[in-house]
Amino acid sequence: MATKEQAEAAAKAATGDSTPIEVRYMPGEIEAKWQARWEAQPDLYAAEPASSEKKKYYVLEMLPYPSGALHMGHVRNYSIGDALARYMWMQGYNVLHPMGWDAFGLPAENAALKNNTPPRQWTLSNIAAMKEQMNRVGFSYDWRNEITTCLPDYYRWNQWFFLRMYERGLAYRKKSKVNWCPQCATVLANEQVVNGCCWRHEEQIVEQRDLEQWFLRITNYAQELLDELSKMDGWPEKVRTMQRNWIGRSEGAEIAFELEDGSDATEEEEKERKKGTAMLPARAGVKGTGQKIKVFTTRVDTIYGATSLQLAPEHALVKEMAASDAGLSDAVAGLLEQQRKAREAGDVGAIEKHGVFTGYYAINPYSGERLPVWVGDYILLDYGTGAIMSVPAHDDRDYEFAKKYGLEIRVVILPRSHGEAAANGDRDLLPYTSEDSLLINSGEFNSMGCEEAQTKMAAYAEAHGFGKATVTFRLKDWGISRQRYWGTPIPMLYCAKDGIVPVPESELPVLLPENVEITQQGGSPLARMPEFVNATCPKCGGKALRETDTMDTFVDSSWYFYRYTDAHNDKAPFATDTVAYWFPIDQYIGGVEHAILHLIYSRFWTKVMRDMGLVKNDEPVERLFTQGMVIRNGAKMSKSKGNVVSPDEMIVRFGADATRMYSLFAAPPDRDLDWQEDGVAGVSRFLSRVYRFAMKHGERARDGAARDTNLSPESQALLRKLHQTIRKITEDFAGRWHFNTCIAAIMELVNALTAAEGAIGAGKVPDAVLGEALRSLTLMLAPFAPYLAFELWEYIGETSDLLRAPWPKFDEALAREEQIEIPVQINGKLRAVVTVGADAGEDTVRDAALKDEKIASLIAGKEIVRMIVVPRKLINIVVK
């Protein structure tokens, strides 16, 4: 109901009393009224069960971290999802639109340190505050399925999945490097390492430590994760490209070089051996030690141009060599130190390369030549085999390194146009890396093209037992151990007798203790709680120690959207058939910052669950939408930049409807949005205009009489604009999602309505037409400004539930223009505009154009060379 004041005003207007009584749009009052009503109906936004006859639609926005307050990025993200959910309800779908909390993570521990509040309490009170904000904005979430990842009824299933993966060999333990701050005495997440230093201790350089960690074997799925991408056309190409690069598949070959024994070296060789800058030629009787160095290369075709091997400083063989060579040991330590400092300085690409000769040589299995073995700080231990063959002539990095240390540079491929004549190659060309080339100086492979040589040389290696064609991925297994408190305990035990023993499923969940003391010292507080650490081995009944690491929070978000479909299941993470009804997610909406980690992990998790028989879908998300950032004064809103605008403040000043509608109006949803407060005021003014118009004329919409077929020109014009608007918005929801132009279209419609007020007042627009316009307008506002829409719906006498009221249908005949304006160009320049019937053919248009006075005078005395007539579009007369 409208306020008393407004009812009076409307009554006066209806009785023809012209005394102006101001009708004011007061979003605060309207929104409070409807919020109270909506909150009294807990099932308002409830999805129907999976047995529903209706077609399902699962729309999902990425769940927030409960930091304590919504920011504008949230409001934008959720306004997009909310508009879509409301639209799909109005289209008659069974809509699932849930929300939850990504509630584990570091900030809770930091807050605990700062305010002496337990992480759980801090997190839960933040959740309560943010939930209230969400309801205040009017988002249509089905809170019955709310999930909170830090509560045992959720995280117990993380543990359950972990055990299932352990059984299948998908979870394993190995040593791995972690960032360690000696002052905090704890491990840091990558995000907490700023310029190589601890985020809390700015002068403290972060160390790398080797720790035993749990890993999930995502690399088992690398190929499938890559292959599926090409079929996922509901995802932005940008995200797919980012994922492809992240997975980083490289085809190449693995080749084993045998270390040379060297004890029977000739005198000449001895001199050279000390320097390690040149190869030793092949000769009969060279002996090997039997020890092999495996290298990975994508360019085995250039192997005759390899003039050294380069090992990563951390390579196991380097450690072995250094063990008996103090000089080498010191040099390698120096390399590592230099490397660490260089990485701190940033700009990895510009870092100068360093290396040390080991004193050893290895035999090129193709040529028999002996290559000096070096340690190069530009070699990554954890990619490929941690060792490469260095081909200075045909690799940028190897070239730089060889120039610096005076290593040999041998050309083995040439551009096809060069022919074999230029046997030594053109030195100005180097490094020359094109694969559109021919081989030279490469024994029996000479004059082959690179690609052919790659295949043949890999086959040769395999036939001779020293190598093979192989595929390498950049993607690494997912380390999930975190030496932190506020996360899911990893359900594993360590028994002196039985080793690593999983916690039996019947003992889940392993509860995260709550009475912890969080201090800045000494890693996870769990390790200092004997009542947590000490346990009994389920195998032998003896003493066992509990794992004190917790899981990466990305585990929580890898499968949360499945839990929404069956959030209260205490027998399983979810029921398979319920998931089969709802999945895949029809539309997922969130920030592009999750393009890689979250969106790869959750794809991986889905495939694991599929292989376990828990789900039937291969991929979790059918369509993905990534909205742009919210920018203000040229930068992303952030506390440090001081350009944050609080949603609460906007809502108080302009109302929730105006705030969320502006977030959709100011830019297309996929682009960055420049926040301008005056723009919010403008949207608020627009809503106010709608409100006042409806209050003035809404009475006349109430009788709902059928429209007369005999329409006045004013009615026709109004209906045309109305149906054009319905068509535009309907088509946009189906495809483009340019909600900014949808809202602009609604504004145009309202402009047309207010412009027609004279005709409306003069009775030239019957109640039926006015009613149709007002009803449809209200329905179209519902996804964008739900509070106002509900208020108007009630005021114009509708009693049905607006949330599920059918979306208006457009009438193509009514939307069609009767007269259209056709621009007339002469030689491509606009000279006149003629008005013709909408379905005028080519001849009619041409005649009209030629008859136009201005056109006639302009072409008088000129020769018409050509005339292009595009019906309904334009006419261009080409004259000479």
Add this chain to the structure above:
RNA sequence: GCCCGGAUGGCGGAAUCGGCAGACGCAGCGGACUUAAAAUCCGCAGACCUUUACCGGUCGUGGGGGUUCAAGUCCCCCUCUGGGCACCA
């Protein structure tokens, strides 16, 4: 270095398939209402030239070239800018 976006009035943006560039909104200017202001309503509004005015003309979508009757849109080259990855062999 590599891979994606983006660049249109004073500002945010529109132009979905190559067919009237600047929809819609903001800010601005002029007017109405008002004692006044706010609010509201009406109108103007890319730049330049011409003109008392009307009318008219030229230029114009980051820059340069091209294709076409016609280019913000397609092709080639370049600049700036935002983002992602980054010694991945």
